[in-house]
Amino acid sequence: MKKILEIGLGVVTGIGGFLEAGSLATAAQAGAEFGYQLLWAIALGTLCVIVLVEMSGRLAAVSHHTVVDAVRERFGIHAFMVPLITVLLVSLITLGAELGGVCMALQLATGIAFQWWAVPVVVVAWALLWRGSFGLIEQGVSLLGLVTVSFLVAAIRQHPSAPAVAAALVPRLPDHEPARYGFLAVSILGASLTPYVFYFYSSGAIEDRWTRGHLWINRVVATMGMGFGGLLSAAVLVLAALVFHPRGVRVDSYAQIGRLMTEALGDWGFPLFVLSLGIACFGAALEISLTIAYMIAQGFGWNWGENVKPRDAARFSAVYTLALVLATALVVIGVDPLRLTNISMALTAVTLPVAALPFLVLMNDRHYLGPHVNGRLANVVVVLVVVLAAIVAVVALPLQLMGG
């Protein structure tokens, strides 16, 4: 019974926590500009994130090491600094994008410009981290995050054609604007595969004291949680493909994404959208702040844990405080949140190999995993998707920047 509850909670956490600024914005842009065509990128990204999240849970359950602990130990300090610094920088920008998303939701709700919301939002986020436990943060926010299921309801109400959706799961070359197509494909992969997700998950598994007995729970939670989460991203894309694509509307603000929901759900659409955007981005902001603190504390061996009192993990709490302050600066100076989101997702894709490949080597090391090392399929999926995302990013990013 306890295990079933644990699985249920885990899956809900996955679903409620999946959608955030990055996946929401990139899916809406892709649907508006290319119809269903980019659905394959969401499917591929979701498959890969299922594999990566399952891996990080398995590592924690078997070796009692988080990804960060194990990477430093296995590769030494020199090699460790490269992923650490890269992921930290990208995570800070992503944190700015998520905080911007929350502020944007508040702007849409009240009419007061988003910059003004930055400080109140960050104070509430910090207070939750300071006073809340890991369970409260993870499960509380994810339960509220279930409001994002409204995107799925909205998409279904627009009656998408099943054969057309299925056909788009096969990757195809675009019929127009190949650079933009590549850029969006990469941003979608970046949004599904943000490294903070698997760093966070492995730290959570340690906080919850997982053992080998959790291996099957881990598999179910990773597959169903991330799988259904990916379905929500797909729903946003489908909705945009049905509402915006025929009219040639391009998504260049969060307010516009809100119109998707009004179209599908009438009067309920707008409030549901504002709630979804605000809660999803707020949840992601909490998780990213924690992940930044986890990474630094674990990298240097400091006492860490969201279940520990702040004064007993003093440097750890100082890190998330500092991260929130730095990221807020991005919002206060008025960088457009949607723009920030797009930049952070593309950067994530470019830097993905740096974060994921050392982790993959580790997952094949019997010193850590004994008989539970990766199978060939997991290795192939991760290498293929990560390298593909990075290559397309390197090609498409300069083209997009020059063109846009």
Place this chain on the structure above:
Amino acid sequence: MRLVHDLLDIQILDARRRRAGKVDDILLEIRAGRPPRVAAIEIGALTLARRLHPWLGSLAARWAQRAGPAAPHAVRIPWTAVRRIERRQIHLRIQATATPLWSLEGWLAKLYTHIPGSGR
């Protein structure tokens, strides 16, 4: 035991299971006519900076002289203070709070007493 593979960069826990840093460096004692042995482990940002790059090391050393509680340090823990190594973690006999390992942690914790909720 392979020193670099099994000892360098692993987690250190103090006598009360508080995470007290990673093994940032290993000090060997050379003995005439007998094999060298591990004399101490070294922990701290100063050690880490030196290991990353000599230039970074001297920069950190200069900073260390005037940074107060946040100063990077290089703390040597004698091998005799190690109780056991288990699951790639070093368990110490001593409490980290009694060493410079805890200087920044302790200073911040004291600062936090002014903020409600620091002890939840």
